[in-house]
Amino acid sequence: MSNPRGIPKAFFVANVDEFMQGRKNADEPIHEFEEQYKKYKFMEANTIQRKKQVASKLPELNATIDMLDYLILKRVIFLFFYFYFLKFPN
Numbered sequence: 001m002s003n004p005r006g007i008p009k010a011f012f013v014a015n016v017d018e019f020m021q022g023r024k025n026a027d028e029p030i031h032e033f034e035e036q037y038k039k040y041k042f043m044e045a046n047t048i049q050r051k052k053q054v055a056s057k058l059p060e061l062n063a064t065i066d067m068l069d070y071l072i073l074k075r076v077i078f079l080f081f082y083f084y085f086l087k088f089p090n
Contacts, residue, residue, distance in 0.1 A: 008039060 003009075011033075013019045020026065 007043060008036065010040075011036065 019029070023029065
């Protein structure tokens with residue numbers, strides 16, 4: 001089972017004796033836990049990489065937001081002067 005992001009559900013063993021009951025050796029469960037651990041480490045590495053990519057793009061995004069704010073302000077000032085002086089002259 002996994003959640004919508006594709007992260008598999010963690011398996012927790014509360015009672016090891018009960019978990020190992022009916023198994024001849026511990027190699028199979030250990031192998032399963034190691035595979036699960038590798039999946040989590042892989043997902044962690046991907047998450048860290050994505051976080052670094054987003055952090056590297058942050059200054060560019062902030063500059064873009066500043067430019068948009070400037071353009072919006074410029075447009076508002078233009079509309080103000082247009083309507084105040086040209087449309088409704090005194």
